[in-house]
């Protein structure tokens with residue numbers, strides 16, 4: 062974290078997302094994967110074995126380097142994730158894992174086809190241990206990937222899956238490194254061995270950082286649950302107080318990883334948008350919808366309970382786009398949480414620019430924060446457009462989903478004017494996808510549309 066003893070709320074004007082930042086980090090990724098591989102090329106020891114052999118073995122090294130860097134992708138390094146958004150980095154993690162797995166599988170398959178003698182017997186009783194380690198690593202990597210793809214379909218508990226995933230990936234990496242150093246192909250010079258040993262140490266160091274160092278830092282700052290407040294629509298607001306002398310400086314729209322009733326070392330933290338104003342740092346608020354195992358327990362959290370926060374994360378919010386002529390917020394259900402933080406912050410900053418909030422819900426009685434939104438519309442130049450799926454008979458607001466027609470009715474009629482606003486979307490994925498399409502049809506440039514996704518893991 063994060064809970065930085067003296068951080069001022071200095072996030073008012075954040076840098077915009079730049080393509081340059083993305084290019085730099087993509088370059089670092091490509092270098093981290095390819096440099097250890099190309100370092101093996103000059104005067105390759107087995108040149109006599111020919112291209113096919115080199116190629117098949119190189120696939121193993123390349124796949125391992127990619128899998129090692131996978132640990133960096135989920136280490137939540139703020140600088141590295143900021144230009145893309147943490148959700149996109151997790152998508153990278155997922156798809157690159159599949160690509161790496163395919164490369165490692167090709168390594169094994171090509172050797173099996175072209176050099177069956179080099180592979181030898183698969184029987185662990187007779188095979189050299191380093192070869193068995195390689196086979197076991199491949200099976201574990203494949204299992205970790207398949208279980209991740211099937212997790213939702215198998216209705217696996219997220220926390221249990223995550224612990225198993227981490228365990229399998231760590232064991233697979235250790236076995237793969239054993240295979241690499243045990244078979245010794247291409248690592249015939251001390252500096253090559255040193256380079257690959259450094260890579261292995263970095264990957265294992267990343268695991269240590271994620272599982273030990275960062276939780277230890279989070280555990281040093283215990284927060285206190287000051288209030289548990291019921292809201293409409295089975296939403297509960299947790300008001301959290303930092304220890305004396307600590308302030309969490311954040312930008313409105315960012316989120317925190319929350320651990321409650323379990324230590325930060327237990328890998329049971331959940332992400333929640335910070336819903337409170339970024340201009341009030343004596344307390345922070347998280348508004349949590351009852352949806353599953355963890356979120357259903359929020360209502361029974363006792364006041365005084367200790368909470369741990371790893372925060373702030375994310376680059377979704379108005380502070381990355383300070384020069385817009387106005388802001389449009391489009392929320393579905395609990396997607397209101399980051400919008401609330403932005404609206405509360407704007408109100409505290411005395412904002413005068415035009416603001417519009419489209420807020421989709423099922424029924425009027427369960428529209429969380431509707432009274433406060435009404436009050437905010439008095440303090441700000443804010444228009445709130447409620448859209449209900451099941452409106453009461455006398456309802457005069459929007460009906461159904463937030464469609465292109467609903468948007469067009471309340472946004473400025475001139476496309477040039479619409480294009481000067483920044484648009485923030487948060488809600489169920491089908492909603493954000495449909496609204497992104499509708500905004501594009503209304504002539505809003507894609508660069509002006511920012512979506513926060515709650516179900517990327």
Ligand SMILES: Cc1cc2nc3c(=O)[nH]c(=O)nc-3n(C[C@H](O)[C@H](O)[C@H](O)COP(=O)(O)OP(=O)(O)OC[C@H]3O[C@@H](n4cnc5c(N)ncnc54)[C@H](O)[C@@H]3O)c2cc1C
Pocket residue numbers: 213218219220316329330331332333334335347348349350351352353354355356357395398399514515516517518
């Ligand atoms: C950036 C971000 C901000 C969010 N902000 C809010 C918010 O302000 N308010 C709110 O109510 N919800 C928010 N969510 C969603 C919230 O994190 C999930 O609803 C919650 O973690 C579900 O946990 P559960 O055990 O109750 O549900 P379950 O039924 O066990 O899980 C439902 C789904 O939630 C996801 N999930 C479960 N546990 C975790 C975990 N430990 N880490 C990550 N994902 C998990 C998985 O995709 C899982 O399939 C946010 C999610 C993200 C990614």
